[in-house]
Amino acid sequence: MDAFNNFLTGSITLFSDPLGILIFFGGVIGGMLFGAIPGVSMLTLAAILLPFTAHLSAEHGIMLFSVIYCTGVYGGAITAILFNIPGAPENAPTAFDGYPMTLNGEAGKAVGAAVMCSAIGGVVSCIIMMAATAAIADWAISAFGPPEIFALVFFGLAVAASVGAKTFWKGWLSILVGLMVAVVGMDPVGGIERYDFEMPYLLAGIHFIPTILGFFAVSEIFVQAEKKVRGKFEAPKMGVEFPTLKELLAHKVAVIRSIVIGFFCGILPGIGATLAAFMGYNEAVRWSKTPEEFGKGKLEGVISSETANNAATGAAMIPLLALGLPGGALTAMMVGVFQMHDMEPGPLVFINSADLVWVVFAAMFYANLSIILVGYLETKTIINLLRIPFQFLAPMILLLATVGAYAVRGLTIDVVVMFLAGVIGFFLRRSGYSVAGIILGLILGKIGEQTFAQAMQMLHFEWSGFLDRWIALGLLIAGILTLCGSIYGAFFKKDKRPSIGAAG
């Protein structure tokens, strides 16, 4: 009941302040727009706005970022569905089925499902976050140390190896390439330079934003260029028909499963929405009676991924507010906003600034709700982008991606890296490798190595230490079993689908 009263107080505080209302709607629309513009993301908007938050109150600054976070995660789904360009890594699995749906003339249905499921995932996650922040934070933070997080990363990679590749081996090779790219730069314990090839740029590692833009946006342009040259290009069909309530209700199990997955992934520092979306999607495939339909435009794929990534947004606030641990790039920027106002996120925030916490919680709740209204209105407009001929859209996407890659660190070499990743992605896609796997490896590689090092130091370099930690042990065993099952499947199960180029 306390939580409900606090929520009401937070809501009243939010909507009784004209500036607060303005910032709220600015964040909602800005997050969605930046998430939806190909080549830029909510991170671009957040990075641009970060210096200006010094002029806002702490409540307004944190609220603005939390609203951008909720709506930006949804906004990235629009470009993933319409152009195969995920606005953020957490939208990558949405493209697996969303883009084929667009090609099949079901763009409206896919975007409509993303709108509805993002809102449902986000709202439910917010409600749980408000009701149980303290208890969940206590449990997760005490139960999940570095060994558990490393084990979760391992399990996540093991299940994700089957996403987007032609064979199990190509899936693993894709992930390992991503892990190897993540190694470039300083090692996380001793700061020793690795694979820098004496280039100062590589000392800081390869940034994931140019890499993502290259592998998804640029390689897609190249694939379309090849199809255009060969007369195989098919313009995406327009479709503004939203999914019916019956269609959405038919996927209620997928929604509930993805909420659970999204919430628990979101609560873990450093894991966040990306793994949530991949796991939500992968579990949908594993539980499906028709797994072969995934990747070809199945509504359940969009629903699972979008529910899971938005369910992670509310949960990601728990470690941030309870312990000051950011779960991703945007929550890390929120720590910056706190620090600009001479505050440190952590347990004391609940005591010293309870008003701030509940204004933020209320803002996130309403931001997720507003996805339905603003999302539908905005989507009707954005889908019209598909009417633009691709020869005019392609230079726009490439230049937006150029600006997006350059804006991260102000380095032209990031633009080179992005286009190089595009070329590599083009060759890998035509060879049946998974660009999504590379991205997942790149993002989880750094977390994986860091938590592994911390875990081994914590366990005094004794492998047997994992036996005493049942969550870590369970996740490791589950990961190994998944791997063994996949290896068995790769050699001994026969595929029902036709192979491409077997005769060549």
Place this chain on the structure above:
Amino acid sequence: MGKLRIGHLVEAGLWLSLCLFLFVYSFEFDRDIEIYKFGATAWPRTIILLMALAAIGQLAHHWIKGDETSSDLISAAVDDGSEEAAHEAHHEGLNWYLSTLALLAIPFIYMRVPDWIASLISAEATGLHVIRVICAAILTAIIVYYIRLHRVRVALVLPLFFAALLEDFGFYTLAPFFIVGVMFMFGERRAKWMVSIMALIYGLLLLLFVKILYVGLPVGNIRPFYDIGSWIVTVLQ
């Protein structure tokens, strides 16, 4: 040889060569870390070992099953049409890959060769800029020559070349040419449309990023391109 093809052996050879190279290079940073007994190399070497095992596993898979797709996988990469398009366009031969890689060297030639020439003739900053402009002009001419012959290959090279020139010539000078180039690659031939759409996209980008969001874009460092870029920024901001 089971169902193995030459392409499979080349693929496995490339992966194993990459593993060997990465392993050998790892000795460059094989140093002890006082608080971490595995050092800086344990993690990358484990990945390299797994990569080699996966490459061998893939070779075994090809030997037993040929190009057959694994079961229980999500076939997003298979079904996006890229592999099929490549197959139908006969873009799978070794020659195609080698000639494409040769063309892809152009941006990297621009990034390296002017510096080498400048150091050979001990040229100073102005001399280096002149060498870069000449080099860019020659390489652009080569790309333009190949446009009609190999559109797919040039489509791959053009954005990378644009990125390589960005530091010296700036976004503001290069973007209009890049927009027209990409439209041409995608088959647009109507000059009026190309100019109008170019002006529209260029104008929108400048308005959004320079005028409204104050995003700093590269202005270049060779005159007069630097002056043009700076002038546009000054006018808009």
